[in-house]
Amino acid sequence: MIQIHNLSKAYGGHIVLQVPELEIPTGQSFGLVGNNGAGKTTLFSLLLDLIQPYQGEVRINDIRVNESSEWKDFTGAFLDESFLIGFQTPEEYFEFTGSLFGLNRSDVFQFLERFEVLFNGEILGKRKYIRDLSKGNQKKVGIAAALLGSPELVVLDEPFANLDPTSQIRLKQLIRELDDQKTVLISSHDLMHVTEVCERIVVLEKGEVIKDIFTQEDTLQELEAYFSV
Amino acid sequence: MFRKLLSLDILSRIRSPFWQKSIGINVVLILLALYLMLNFLALGFFLDKFLMHFYPDADPIQVFNRFFLYYLVYDLIMRFFMQNMPVTSVKSFMLLPIRRSRLVYYLLAKSFPNFFNLLPFLFLVPFMFKAVIPSLGLAAWAWLALCGLLVFINHCLAILLKRSFMIRPLAAIGLVVGILTIAWFDFQGVLPFSESFGRWMDWTARNTWGLLLPLSVFVTLVYLLYRLFYSNIYLDKLIRSDKEEASNSGSLDWLGRFGKIGRLIQLDLQLIRRNKRPRVMATMSIFFLLYPLIVLQDGLENKMGIAIFVSVFTTGLFMINYGQFMLAWESSFFDYLRVRQISIKEYFESKFYLFGLSTTIVLILSMLYAFVYPILPLFFVAGALFNMGVSTFILMFTSTYNVRKIDLGKGAFMNWEGVGASQFLLILPIMVLPMLIYWLFSLWAGMYGGLAAISILGIIGILLKDPILDALARQFERRKYIMTSSFKKD
Structure with missing residues (x-):
């Protein structure tokens, strides 16, 4: 699904990310962990063609992301609030996003049914603009919109942050229930959540891949040992 | 203390983002x-x-x-x-x-x-x-x-x-x-x-x-x-919460019937209606319909150049006012536009229709000036065509140089957010170009010749919409990373 080759990003001559080779096959649930400034968001931004690589390339389905925008047809992403349209109500936002996938109103609301538990009655039908929702509820809107239109590739930056414990558990449930053909990329500071949800975990430190492991029984301990310096 | x-x-005043x-x-x-x-x-x-x-x-x-x-x-x-x-x-x-x-x-x-x-x-x-x-x-x-x-x-x-x-x-x-x-x-x-x-x-x-x-x-x-x-x-x-209850009246769902372009126009109208600064700007444009009355109060004689200016200014006021911050208005959800399947060409195309629509509305309203100055509507038609076919594209071009983000939550008064070099650059061609063309052609073929030249230029622009939009899309591609990263800065 995703091939990264010789990718690097620099700000003011200072290299912040350097990934010589990384491949994420279709259907994999991929977790990215690392401390602040490790380059998680930078990697996702490069993947989504939001920033320009200093060197190298990212390919999605063998097409360079900065050459064709074909990948947009099967990708859903939520990195931060600039993926939300603050002056729309959640309903309008979902409808607008759905319309880009050719979904009509009833398709969209049928799709949203599975989020009922996560939304917990605080999102839909509240007559509030997204800008007036709490941070956690904004995050829920963003995550649901990223999954709208059944994209093959889903990219979520820190999906668990700002969510209350109940919502975190429900979100994990939702992610696990996604069909096996979906490639899901998640970054998180929460080692436990990420090991529960992801098949493969990559640890970034200072822009470099330090560990690349397939989740097993002892993965959480291994990660905790690594981070408790 | x-x-x-x-x-x-x-200290906070000296280090204010204002400077x-x-x-x-x-x-x-x-x-x-x-x-x-x-x-x-x-x-x-x-x-x-x-x-x-x-x-x-x-x-x-x-x-x-x-x-x-x-x-x-x-x-x-x-x-x-x-x-x-x-x-x-x-x-x-x-x-x-x-x-x-x-x-x-x-x-x-x-x-x-x-x-x-x-x-x-x-x-x-x-x-x-x-x-x-x-x-x-x-x-x-x-x-x-x-x-x-x-x-x-x-x-x-x-x-x-x-x-x-x-x-x-x-x-x-x-x-x-x-x-x-x-x-x-x-x-x-x-x-x-x-x-x-x-x-x-x-x-x-x-x-x-x-x-x-x-x-x-x-x-x-x-x-x-x-x-x-x-x-x-x-x-x-x-801190009084100024959370307004969301109203469905502003959702303008019927625009969705016109496909993606309609959806994007709907988004624009929602942006204008639901945010203070663009709303004030749009309302001000209505008041400026009276502008010709002030400038032309002594009659039209020997004021053809000014009449051209007035007609371009009046019919294009909303467009210029709102369009000068095009893409900066969208700075708060710019990543959304970059990652979703909205091509910049479609985006610019929706603006083309939105501006065309606003110009047409002003044009119809300004026809009332026929009662005061029988010949002025001709000027307005020429000005409107120029705006639809030329100013629109100038605005789109300069919008790719908008690198200052706009916080939609703030008011309009003394708000310099989003003001950059592009605002000063775009005024010149939009205001001076039609006067220059009028002057050149009216020397050769009189008033009607000058008006025809401006109108024809506008019509050519409208007819060449697609290739021009393609060129603008390429321009955007060159600028997109710079814009994305600068809209993230405070």
Whole structure:
């Protein structure tokens, strides 16, 4: 699904990310962990063609992301609030996003049914603009919109942050229930959540891949040992 | 402690994002401010001459004092709409070990140095030196103190009124009706309020102890403000949530029937309706429909160049006003646009139709000018075509150089957010180009030739829409990373 080759990003001559080779096959649930400034968001931004690589390339389905925008047809992403349209109500936002996938109103609301538990009655039908929702509820809107239109590739930056414990558990449930053909990329500071949800975990430190492991029984301990310096 | 707070305040002003612009723009802004200040200084300096000209029999000071009441009423209304208490500034101090009374003093002191309190002195002081001192001598200082006190009373009154009207909006209407009634009686001479007010000011200036009355009013108001804020320094009370209930009326769902372009226009209209600054901008455009009346009040003869300017300006006002910040309006959800399957060509195309629509609406409305100047509608048609076929694309091109983000939550007044070099660059071609073309072609083929040339240029632009949009999309591709990263900066 995703091939990264010789990718690097620099700000003011200072290299912040350097990934010589990384491949994420279709259907994999991929977790990215690392401390602040490790380059998680930078990697996702490069993947989504939001920033320009200093060197190298990212390919999605063998097409360079900065050459064709074909990948947009099967990708859903939520990195931060600039993926939300603050002056729309959640309903309008979902409808607008759905319309880009050719979904009509009833398709969209049928799709949203599975989020009922996560939304917990605080999102839909509240007559509030997204800008007036709490941070956690904004995050829920963003995550649901990223999954709208059944994209093959889903990219979520820190999906668990700002969510209350109940919502975190429900979100994990939702992610696990996604069909096996979906490639899901998640970054998180929460080692436990990420090991529960992801098949493969990559640890970034200072822009470099330090560990690349397939989740097993002892993965959480291994990660905790690594981070408790 | 008070000094520390004050120095922090000065620091915050110096380091304000207001100044984080290129030096060129800051220089332009400072020159503009100086020019305005100079205007008011000059106004104060020549005020006595004006007053003598219009009221040759009366003492200019007495005339001034009479009209000062009107100024105060006007000032109060302006303050009511534009003056804000800097309440959010104390938020960060609330948890620090600073006495609550100190915070309130700080808040009150901080509110005074503002535009409305500075402005009157710009014309009061020169007027005093030129006219009041020669006639009143030392008492002129009492006169200035009186004027100053009245302005400060207004300051406090505006804050108190604004707060109480938030709780009782109907009272605001009552006050406006009251003021209008009094003004009407005054004009009719039934109840000469302004005259008595002027006489009172004269008397107070000559009898300094009379200042005690306005002074005690001022002190009382400050005390009331102090009490008000003292009991209200709580997070939820200070910062009134301006969350408006979302209305479905603004969702304009029917536009969805026109496919993706319709959806994007719908998004634009939602943006305009639901955010203060674009909403004010759009409303202002309606008032500017009267602009031709002002500029062309002496008739159209020998003013063809100006008529061209007016027609382009009037039919394109919304478009220029709103379009100059194109893409910067979208800065808060720019990543969404970058990652979702909306191509920039479709995006620009939706703007093309939106601007075309707004120009058409203005054009239809401006046809009413046919009753005043039978030939003006022809100019408007030419101007509208030029806007649809040329200005639109100029705006789109310059929009790719918009790198300053706009916070949609902020108001319109004195808001320089999003202003960059591109705003200054785009005015020139849009305003000068049509005049130049008209001039060249009218030399050769008269007025109709000039108008035809402008119209044809516009029509060519409209017909070449697709290739031009493709070129603009390529331009956007070159600029997209720069825009994405700069919209993230504060």
